Amino acid sequence: MTFSDHPIETPVRPGSPVHGFGTLAVHAGSPHDPSTGAVIEPISLSTTFAQRAVGEPVGAFEYSRSSNPNRENFEKAVAALEHAKYALAFSSGSATTAVILQSLAAGSHVISISDVYGGTHRYFTQVAKAHGVKVTFTPEIESDIVRQITPDTKLVWIETPSNPTLRLVDIRAVATQAHQHGILVVVDNTFLSPYVQNPLDHGADIVVHSVTKYINGHSDVVMGVAAFNSDEMKQRLSFLQNAIGAVPSAFDSWLAHRGLKTLHLRAREASTNATVVAAALEASPHVIAVNYPGAESHPHREIAKKQHRNGMGGGMLSFRIKGGKSAAEKFCQATTIYTLAESLGGVESLVEVPSSMTHAGIPKDQREAVGVFDDLVRLSCGVEDAQDLKNDVLQALEKAVVWPKITNGLNGISGPA
Ligand SMILES: Cc1ncc(COP(=O)(O)O)c(C=O)c1O
Structure with missing residues (x-):
């Protein structure tokens, strides 16, 4: 029997798919x-x-x-x-x-x-x-x-x-x-x-x-x-x-x-990449907090283990950067693999600042009550190589958080644009 003889339709009964x-x-x-x-x-x-x-x-x-x-x-x-x-x-x-x-x-x-x-x-x-x-x-x-x-x-x-x-x-x-x-x-x-x-x-x-x-x-x-x-x-x-x-x-x-048809391959890769990037962000001194359901530090990690396939965290994460709104904006402009753009879930990695972009329509007090501060950066991890994504995030943090401080402290000495 081949799939052409018997095309797979919906599962035999809901909740019990007969195939993986x-x-x-x-x-x-x-x-x-x-x-x-x-x-x-x-x-x-x-x-x-x-x-x-x-x-x-x-x-x-x-x-x-x-x-x-x-x-x-x-x-x-x-x-x-x-x-x-x-x-x-x-x-x-x-x-x-x-x-x-x-x-x-x-x-x-x-x-x-x-x-x-x-x-x-x-x-x-x-x-x-x-x-x-x-x-x-x-x-x-x-x-x-x-x-x-x-x-x-x-x-x-x-x-x-x-x-x-x-x-x-x-x-x-x-x-x-x-x-x-x-x-x-x-x-x-x-x-x-x-x-x-x-x-x-x-x-x-x-x-x-x-x-x-x-x-x-x-x-x-x-x-x-x-x-x-x-x-x-x-x-x-x-x-x-x-x-x-x-x-x-x-x-x-x-x-x-x-x-x-390739969702399983992309979702697995994106989740692996986000796990690597979340760990790098959590270890960085330039980051206030990381929101990633795949990380053991996540307050709802137990729900992830119960509800997500193999406790996976998915390809999305957000983090608060030190240096406020301007550091968040600089970070998005400093990444070279992550593209500054709205949306998520594509093969390519994207970065945005929700308070000024996707969530700008929500009043500030309501936004902040649920943790959407001006320094929150959202990342959609695509299916590029994990090491490249990690390096991109780390170099962008340096440009957004460290070099502006040096510029402020030492007149005339500035970091790269
Ligand atoms: C969680 C979530 N639900 C719904 C939507 C709306 O989808 P669409 O842009 O396809 O109208 C979006 C869009 O970003 C979203 O992120």
Whole structure:
């Protein structure tokens, strides 16, 4: 038997994939083209599909906004990797968030962790309330959830790890409490990818991703996805996917599916690299603190060991640099391999200052309450060589922290630009 005879679809039952992650990543949702035998699926650009008679399409498709072969194959692959029955793809991670929030009735209440991604915070505070959904934020959701619940609470929104402080949430602890009140739990799994963490296995009801990040992995597609097990949710969210129309193109679906096939290789390498870089930062006298869930020093390390594959830390980390905002900015300009840019999860390493970039929209007092200070630098470790990334970070620290001090102390003597 070969995969071409029996293409791997979703797992036999949710939560019990019959194949390992790498095998599913390569083969799930990837049938060989029955007419040509093409091993890689063709890109199906047609917006519409012929019908034999009125209401009798030739195949499974009618119109590309409603469904498309490339989108459907990608959705099957993500469902398999997230141990879900269903997945639905959207035009961005933000569109995925919007559709889930719009699935709630007016008057609904949502509880979110405080340090959510800035765009999610913007949607929660500036858009959701326009259609009557109220969101409250809490920094300690495991202990605070019961106090936050009201009769209108319908959803809990978690990011674990959170962006950019890499705090972890015990999904099982939150889901157990939420389910006692009939509340659904959504986990944004963007920072780890399905390779490192499968939130549905820990009790979440919906897992969402900005596919733009690790799942696509090559910084050339903006896309989102939600995966879940409930048939009722499938009906509701598919309806909104079609009615709102925030769907990815066939080409983007094809590219993201191609990226997904190497997710396990990229996620492993990125995690190894981040571990090396985090250790180098922790040992540096120029660093105040490092946030990395793979480090034994991380306050939620025990959650990482329970929730992450082999206790891996993932490819993301952040750290506070000595010298404040100006040192943070100098650091980002001094790196030569890490590129100063927003986003994360690509094969190339990126660096940014969240307080002035990705999280600039969150008021300063709220930011700082959850640890997003002006001196916080966020690193997305790519798949370059660990030693090169470590050397890059160490030389940038010298330029950002040490040489400016020498310049200040000794008039006329300056370090390199
Ligand atoms: C954790 C997280 N969730 C959601 C999003 C939004 O995704 P997108 O940019 O694809 O809309 C991002 C974007 O950076 C993110 O970091």
